[in-house]
Amino acid sequence: MHTSIQVGKLLGIPIKLHFTFLIILFLFIFAFANGSATDYRIPMGLGGIEMDPVLRYSLATLAAVLFFFTLLLHEMAHSYVAMKFGTKIQSITLFFFGGLAMMEEIPKSPEKEWRIAIAGPLMSFAIGTLFYLVYIVLNRLNLGFYRPIGILVLVIGSFNIVLAIFNLIPAFPMDGGRVLRAVLAKRMSFLKATKKAVLIGKIFAGAMVIAGLFFDPFTFILTGERGMNLWLPLLALFLYMAATEEERATITFATLEGIRVKNVMRTERASVSEDMSIMELMRKMLEEKTAEYAVVNESGDLKGFVTLDAVKKIPAEQRHFFNVSNAMSPFDSFGDVILGEEQAAEALKRMIRDRRDILAVREEVSGNFVGVITRRDLALYIEMLRGNI
Ligand SMILES: [Zn+2]
Structure with a gap:
């Protein structure tokens, strides 16, 4: 606004x-x-x-x-x-x-x-x-x-x-x-x-x-x-x-104090291929009960992110012809990555500040993409932690 x-x-x-x-x-x-x-x-x-x-x-x-x-x-x-x-x-x-x-x-x-x-x-x-x-x-x-x-x-x-x-x-x-x-x-x-x-x-x-x-x-x-x-x-x-x-x-x-990104990140159900069709993606989301994925190409390079919200914006009749790359937000190597060792609170801060739902997690030493951290997972994690205190 x-x-x-x-x-x-x-x-x-x-x-x-x-x-x-x-x-x-x-x-x-x-x-x-x-x-x-x-x-x-x-x-x-x-x-x-x-x-x-x-x-x-x-x-x-x-x-x-x-x-x-x-x-x-x-x-x-x-x-x-x-x-x-x-x-x-x-x-x-x-x-x-x-x-x-x-x-x-x-x-x-x-x-x-x-x-x-x-x-x-x-x-x-x-x-x-x-x-x-x-x-x-x-x-x-x-x-x-x-x-x-x-x-x-x-x-x-x-x-x-x-x-x-x-x-x-x-x-x-x-x-x-x-x-x-x-x-x-x-x-x-x-x-x-x-x-x-x-x-x-x-x-x-x-x-x-x-x-x-x-x-x-x-x-x-x-x-x-x-x-x-x-x-x-x-x-x-x-x-x-x-x-x-x-x-x-x-x-x-x-x-979230003391909790690191790697404690909250998701390593499974983390990514989909960029040429997967939208119909297929929607089936996968339903099956895995997951609303956000990182998008990768054939060689495993990060290409972007796709979320349920973005998919919903594609009209039903086009979902058959479109694939993930049409619905994803392109990857920006500067703002979209967080290290596994960083504080989970930092990830949440960035998601709130940049109004986004998902970040890619990289390992510090190898530089490899190891998973994703999402706002939804963080919210659930916080709720569980609070139940524990
Ligand atoms: Zn003042």
Whole structure:
């Protein structure tokens, strides 16, 4: 699904905007152009100030651009520290509730995790402080000081301070929750620490639902009234789902610890010949109850992979004339092979990342193709392991 567009690259990291973020940008422009400058303890926007509409919306657009860049800097701070620790960043995506730096893998070392997690809020604090200082200087100078600029600086500064504080709430998987997990992981296993952090995260999510319905901290700061914030329950739901998802992934990878590809690979029912007919292949799949094969030629060289999903896409009337080579995905010697000695978790990671169901397994010394590892077999293996613990 193409729900994000790439807008550029920073330090080699693709920067993407999710379509929901574009909605937020427009909302931000509108809110800044019309939010009251005088009704609250802190000005919310340029509403109530007499000015040319073109100038008003130009300033609001500038504010939205600053809003975008400061969010991006928050994510870049996480990414920069992660990269210093040798973790690759696949992309940064800005969406509805903020940003997400997609790391190739989340570091299991608590020392790394808390530093990566804290970098984002620290950056937001720094930006917020800088904008406040600029605001104070502008106020002091008073040299025909133009009020809308002051409001713009103040709003972006406040936004960054709120972002920093909010992210430090120890609700996993927000930044504060990651710091909490890292602190816990110093005293217990990574898996146990994750489970605890997730539980605390879910309790916070529940509290956010209740808080949003009866009390809004932002309204309280601005007006001194209790207010109501329906964003909080929505954010809580999102956090709850993200926490559940990360817990599941952590359990899966923790279960696979110490297991190697060769323990899970399949050496029988591993390959079919490229000139086998599709009808024959389908019979073989049914007979062997196997949905993925490597494809080899006469001399046993790897040519590709064929899966039940690919076969199903061939119309029934063509299955008589087509053979395996028409249905296979061609072999790419770089991405399609894994060594038997490698960790099974690595195989799973690659299958998830590249959205694929099968990898060929090679023996390190001889370089020979010795079997295949599939997502289905891995899932079953994980289930059996878990039953054993
Ligand atoms: Zn963050």
